[in-house]
Amino acid sequence: xxxxxxxxxxxxxxxxxxxxxxxxxxxxxxxxxxxxxxxxxxxxxxxxxxxxxxxxxxxxxxxxxxxxxxxxxxxxxxxxxxxxxxxxxxxxxxxxxxxxxxxxxxxxxxxxxxxxxxxxxxxxxxxxxxxxxxxxxxxxxxxxxxxxxxxxxxxxxxxxxxxxxxxxxxxxxxxxxxxxxxxxxxxxxxxxxxxxxxxxxxxxxxxxxxxxxxxxxxxxxxxxxxxxxxxxxxxxxxxxxxxxxxxxxxxxxxxxxxxxxxxxxxxxxxxxxxxxxxxxxxxxxx
Amino acid sequence: xxxxxxxxxxxxxxxxxxxxxxxxxxxxxxxxxxxxxxxxxxxxxxxxxxxxxxxxxxxxxxxxxxxxxxxxxxxxxxxxxxxxxxxxxxxxxxxxxxxxxxxxxxxxxxxxxxxxxxxxxxxxxxxxxxxxxxxxxxxxxxxxxxxxxxxxxxxxxxxxxxxxxxxxxxxxxxxxxxxxxxxxxxxxxxxxxxxxxxxxxxxxxxxxxxxxxxxxxxxxxxxxxxxxxxxxxxxxxxxxxxxxxxxxxxxxxxxxxxxxxxxxxxxxxxxxxxxxxxxxxxxxxxxxxxxxxxxxxxxxxxxxxxxxxxxxxxxxxxxxxxxxxxxxxxxxxxxxxxxxxxxxxxxxxxxxxxxxxxxxxxxxxxxxxxxxxxxxxxxxxxxxxxxxxxxxxxxxxxxxxxxxxxxxxxxxxxxxxxxxxxxxxxxxxxxxxxx
Numbered sequence: 001x002x003x004x005x006x007x008x009x010x011x012x013x014x015x016x017x018x019x020x021x022x023x024x025x026x027x028x029x030x031x032x033x034x035x036x037x038x039x040x041x042x043x044x045x046x047x048x049x050x051x052x053x054x055x056x057x058x059x060x061x062x063x064x065x066x067x068x069x070x071x072x073x074x075x076x077x078x079x080x081x082x083x084x085x086x087x088x089x090x091x092x093x094x095x096x097x098x099x100x101x102x103x104x105x106x107x108x109x110x111x112x113x114x115x116x117x118x119x120x121x122x123x124x125x126x127x128x129x130x131x132x133x134x135x136x137x138x139x140x141x142x143x144x145x146x147x148x149x150x151x152x153x154x155x156x157x158x159x160x161x162x163x164x165x166x167x168x169x170x171x172x173x174x175x176x177x178x179x180x181x182x183x184x185x186x187x188x189x190x191x192x193x194x195x196x197x198x199x200x201x202x203x204x205x206x207x208x209x210x211x212x213x214x215x216x217x218x219x220x221x222x223x224x225x226x227x228x229x230x231x232x233x234x235x236x237x238x239x240x241x242x243x244x245x246x247x248x249x250x251x252x253x254x255x256x257x258x259x260x261x262x263x264x265x266x267x268x269x270x271x272x273x274x275x276x277x278x279x280x281x282x283x284x285x286x
Numbered sequence: 287x288x289x290x291x292x293x294x295x296x297x298x299x300x301x302x303x304x305x306x307x308x309x310x311x312x313x314x315x316x317x318x319x320x321x322x323x324x325x326x327x328x329x330x331x332x333x334x335x336x337x338x339x340x341x342x343x344x345x346x347x348x349x350x351x352x353x354x355x356x357x358x359x360x361x362x363x364x365x366x367x368x369x370x371x372x373x374x375x376x377x378x379x380x381x382x383x384x385x386x387x388x389x390x391x392x393x394x395x396x397x398x399x400x401x402x403x404x405x406x407x408x409x410x411x412x413x414x415x416x417x418x419x420x421x422x423x424x425x426x427x428x429x430x431x432x433x434x435x436x437x438x439x440x441x442x443x444x445x446x447x448x449x450x451x452x453x454x455x456x457x458x459x460x461x462x463x464x465x466x467x468x469x470x471x472x473x474x475x476x477x478x479x480x481x482x483x484x485x486x487x488x489x490x491x492x493x494x495x496x497x498x499x500x501x502x503x504x505x506x507x508x509x510x511x512x513x514x515x516x517x518x519x520x521x522x523x524x525x526x527x528x529x530x531x532x533x534x535x536x537x538x539x540x541x542x543x544x545x546x547x548x549x550x551x552x553x554x555x556x557x558x559x560x561x562x563x564x565x566x567x568x569x570x571x572x573x574x575x576x577x578x579x580x581x582x583x584x585x586x587x588x589x590x591x592x593x594x595x596x597x598x599x600x601x602x603x604x605x606x607x608x609x610x611x612x613x614x615x616x617x618x619x620x621x622x623x624x625x626x627x628x629x630x631x632x633x634x635x636x637x638x639x640x641x642x643x644x645x646x647x648x649x650x651x652x653x654x655x656x657x658x659x660x661x662x663x664x665x666x667x668x669x670x671x672x673x674x675x676x677x678x679x680x681x682x683x684x685x686x687x688x689x690x691x692x693x694x695x696x697x698x699x700x701x702x703x704x705x706x707x708x709x710x711x712x713x714x715x716x717x718x719x720x721x
Binding site for chain 1: 498511521
């Protein structure tokens, strides 16, 4: 693998992440770096373990082995314990000795926001409310103050609302702010999911198949949109995607997974020329 | 909408409506003689407002936080007992706790405060145990919530239901007799003397629940209801918010328990069983899961139907109809059928997840004459649409049958049934660019 020197600081680093469910190794020894302001792609055939890797980063799953480093600090680390000690099939057993876990909401507070493969908007709420939920964690008023509308609560609510409006303007959803989230067309729902993630003030954004179900025109727009928010919100982005135009057009670095294992990484040009990748996608010579 | 009211007008309307209602209740309770059949209306208002409060508190959990909890009757039980125990007059203790040497607590908060500061103290002496009942229930809910709220959906319902049942048995335990009077009734405790009391207390509590739901915490609750995983990913601490909702809901269930104790004037653990929980759940479902307005309407309708309008069915004569079928218990049969009809034709409940607003109310009123006028036409249109749908369905069936026949024919003649699927888009693109 061609190791390109990147002088930017690493904001997200996965070291030897392995996720084993029973006897199935869903993610096998994944090593991945995301640098500041970089857009990194994670590709692989269906069932390669891409979303599982996302879930390991965001605290939905506890990885069986390995560590996740966010902004230079190890926040999630685990090693095979209990029954898994003998059942473990992955590599690097014994390299990690600490068991650090973190709940998804804490990971979000650290500045890692995500979107979902199958859109998960809050169905019973308007577009504006969807975004405002994501700002809830940053408000400091207690439940009593908020219920009885203390001065602080009213001010916080006001700034929250204004900020949410501002954000919706930036993602072209301002006109739809009072519509129910589920009444939006599909493409706009995707945009809203990203807007909602942005409302948590992230420094790292994880996008799980943002272009799924989009036509070429829409994916082209999405590509530009992702580039724009990266600059505007000073983000580092890790994205899973199947649309090769999107991935090849926007990512600076690509990691390829197959059957949980990492089979290649490099720039889009390197990946396109990589024989292991072509074999994984198109099947090798029998 | 073309004619929306200004915020000020709405506030004035709300205040006037509430004041008018309260005055009517107050005067009604004073003037209507106990023998009058209209007295039943006052009873319905009292009991209805108490059930409106507990239904609203259950809706906060089930409809707004998405926690399917069935512990409400148990929490009401604690509330009712807490209130009653601390307000039984000292001289009545020997009569009430006749099997337990006059009980453990020999004083009444109401009497103590009344002696000190007069009539105001009397009411403060009632309010303190009532709020104390709510707080005690909240503390118990907090402790129960720690293990129980890790469960999801049906499992949570079973755990809370089981807890409520255990409580019922616990309060009837003879060893606790000096406090709870074992399986005997508690009576002679202080109660209110005008129907306005439960209406005002319930009203304030429901207003607080509404304020909570419309605050940023309420938004977080609704986010949890809509999608737990997404809510967590947006930084909402699941456990903290679920616990918060559970504790607050239980607090208000405790208050309503205390009010119910006052309404009934005697209290016993037996009626606080699963049937009561289901009645509350029924009110929530009939009114609309996720609508406080619905819970209030549902509570009054339910109470009016079961206590007042359908009473005649048990007594043998109802709306001038006399039948041998109408004997004690028949009311419940009719009631069950009514509920089925409501659930069938208002699947979302009366209000769905909408709330009352003056704008929509006025629009609804204004739309009535028009709606009544156009009703025959609409019915015709509906019938026509139904006919058309039936026709389309029949056509589709015919088409499907034709296609099937064709397939059978092809199969018989040995033709290929399917053609090969095209290669998917993503692979094509990759292949083109990659090579």
